Amino acid sequence: MSRPAVTSVLPPWLAHALRAQRGPVPWSAVVRGALAAGPLLLAAVLLDRTSLGVVAAIAAMLAGINDRPGSRRASVRRLGVPALAGAGGLLAGTYAGEHMGAVALTLLLTGIGLLAGGISAVGPVASGAGTQLLVASAIGAGMPGPEEGWLRALAFLAGAGWLVSLRLVLPTPGAIAGDFRFDGERDAVAAVYDAIADLLDAAGSDDGTARRAALTAALDHAQDALAGPRLRRYASSSAERRLHAQYAAALPLAEAATALAWAGEAVTGRASEGPRRLAAAVRENTHTGPLPAPSRSAAALRALDDALLHAADAFDQGEARDLHTRRRTAKTLFRIAFGAGGREYGLRVALCFGASAGVAQALHHARWYGQHAHWYWLPATAVFLVKPDLGPLASRVLNRAAGTVLGAVVFAGFAAVLPRPEGLIALVAVSGALIPVATRHFAAQTAVVTVLVLALVMVGGEPQASVSRIGETLLACAIVLIVGHLPMPGQRGGGVRSRLAAAGSAAHAYLAHVLGESRVLSEPHVLSESRAGAPDSRAIRWTLRREAYRTLAEARTAIALAAAELPALARHSEGAGEVVDTLERLVDATTACAVHLDDSGRLSRGDRDQLAQLLGELEHSRERTGLRLPELPLAV
Known part of the structure; x- marks a missing residue:
């Protein structure tokens, strides 16, 4: 019997003790x-x-x-x-x-x-x-x-x-053949483009959810890799500015890929060729060359094509806003x-x-x-x-x-x-x-x-x-x-609950921003003004989206650790996995709505129905489990 099969029949607390990380030796x-x-x-x-x-x-x-x-x-x-x-x-x-x-x-x-x-x-x-x-x-x-x-x-x-x-x-090893200053940053940014390509390949399949989680992990890793003491908003060299731009250009691509995966329809292999070429360009520090354009038959595909064009331009110009820093106030x-x-x-x-x-x-x-x-x-x-x-x-x-x-x-x-x-x-x-x-x-x-x-x-x-x-x-x-395992004052499972609360707040901020865009764009007298300010709005949206997915990943990690405790401790976080699942689907749906909003200027009735359904599921899960989350806007 294989080791995964053995651990699958063991209680979680014992299976976790036997589990080891894998990967190449960090020489x-x-x-x-x-x-x-x-x-x-x-x-x-x-x-x-x-x-x-x-x-x-x-x-x-x-x-x-x-x-x-x-x-x-x-x-x-x-x-x-x-x-x-x-x-x-x-x-x-x-x-x-x-x-x-x-x-x-x-x-x-x-x-x-x-x-x-x-x-x-x-x-x-x-x-x-x-x-x-x-x-x-x-x-x-x-x-x-x-x-x-x-x-x-x-x-x-x-x-x-x-x-x-x-x-x-x-x-x-990764720095010997290239720029000594970048030993992990290039690989981290390139891995984001590879993860986008993998998500596009998995669109419409059962692997879509896992690939989207892998994309989140890649973005988290790149965000941390670029948060070094000199990689800041005013980077000191053209190479650093270019790396900023390459990371920032991945955000709209990730958004479009997530929207395509949420739609559940398979796309042609041509759609993933562009991100893979971008990944190679980052690793080798070369020009992108011609990028194959995907079909523009749907809003998310049009967003993907636009994002590829933007990425090609950003790779050449090397100018970008500081979108990688995770800002948390005191x-x-x-x-x-x-x-x-x-x-x-x-x-x-x-x-x-x-x-x-x-x-x-x-x-x-x-x-x-x-x-x-x-x-x-x-x-x-x-x-x-x-x-x-x-x-x-x-x-x-x-x-x-x-x-x-x-x-x-x-x-x-x-x-x-x-x-x-x-x-x-x-x-x-x-x-x-x-x-x-x-x-x-x-x-x-x-x-x-x-x-x-x-x-x-x-x-x-x-x-x-x-x-x-x-x-x-x-x-x-x-x-x-x-x-x-001694009884403690207050409600147990506070670590999981605080992570869920942070994820709920981030999802709320992201959804509220997208719904705010929807209301602004639906007003004809401010439509042109909104379009003029769209780049700033999109930058804010991408930052909010990053924080939403990152806090969800942190919540899921905390839930997995809590679930592997002995039953006396694990029971305090029961039901949390269901809540974070619903929150993730809500953020996925919000991402799809944001892409549709960019394409048409308004949310369709189907978009609003999906959001309303997910918000209802979230409310039901919250009431059933007793887990506290911030109030999300129910009127969509």
Whole structure:
């Protein structure tokens, strides 16, 4: 029996624990991992600054976990922001550990957990920052060192900064043959055009929905890849402006392709030839050449033809508005972090982090237990287990336990034969190289990180601690399982509900804009004025459409993670999948209506009936599941 068949009959929480990501080996990240923690530790040992080298190596390891595929410039924020948070946590933890008693320190760490948990609900980068803030604060409080806290924080920044520098300086395979500045941006934009072509090929088939989701993922990835520190509205070179234009030109093509897929009628293969040639032009940084024109027999096909002409012009001119940046105000971010989802997230993290710190402190000071030299392992382990956006709780507990046991056993074997410290330093370098590959499965990542951490402990002068590491991890697993399933105040499933609310708000804004266009264009005395302002209106529409689909994808990810929890937690998000399905179909229908509106200047009766039907379905789903969503305009 094949593996997919096996996992399909298992309960979701167990099937998720067995699932691993697939893809090519990220060799450039492997090289960076080999050059990060190991060389830093070696330099520190040679300079007789071993304790600072251990701190720098830990920072490089944590940055390596965040070193995922993507553009070089986007990695500055993805790696740098968490590193800054980690340095702050290490600084606070070090001084707190020196001047606070066990009870006060536990309360402080609990408060940090509440703050970091709420911040983590904002998004992936914020989640990475929250993780490093918590882990570093525990390490600072529990790992003794001869240096001042500020010096340890600087060492932490140096370790993470070293990996960031490697990411910026070392070329990747895609950049060697072309412009060094663009290592992931071109591929990301080209993948959008390929996804558009795939969606056109799938129009009228059962694969249409999956292809549209793949297009959304490609657009999300390109949007992130272009959000680097120098790829901004006023790009500094013609190559950057051209890349802006190529991304912006994909938006009307994506809109037309979505409308064709929503219509459910197959189109000829000629329709997808143009986007595929555009994809090749982006990758090779060449001119598009002649583009085959599709038939203009329907509104969406006419929109596709117009978008291809616009793309050809944009590729040549290289001028475009800044349509890639995802703008979220401070008020929006504050609402996410401290709203219902952020509060539940923060409370769950704070309880687990605080309980782990409290138990560890009690064991540390218990006379019958003896001095617990690595008590910080317990709360630090709990951080990687409890964060909801990192995966279902049961899945992570199973994988953490299995990975720790495997890693500890493997390290015990190496420690018995390797010379010290050079052999252990080499083991750190090898482990750093394996992290980018091991991140595909949490158990594998845990095993590699366990080997690396135990090696760092021995280089720092501590005895071999494999047995202790296994015991701490199993205890952390038990604490997280118990605390994570305790009843909490308020309505559970806040993370899913907040994502759904964001998706509903984005769908509302998009639909309201399109309906507003409809009402404006139906008024003869403002028709010419509206047509004159159409480009600005369309740019706003494309931005709103991007946000709608992106928030829907985020909601679907949150729902999938919640569904893979144990039944006691999974039941709080039941029915959410039905709501997001309806919202996605509503946004698809709105996209089709926008294309028809551009073509004829008004919505047909069929368009309005479709919107009314979907809005009715959404209202019914909302009433049946009790999930709160913003009020959508029912009068269409």
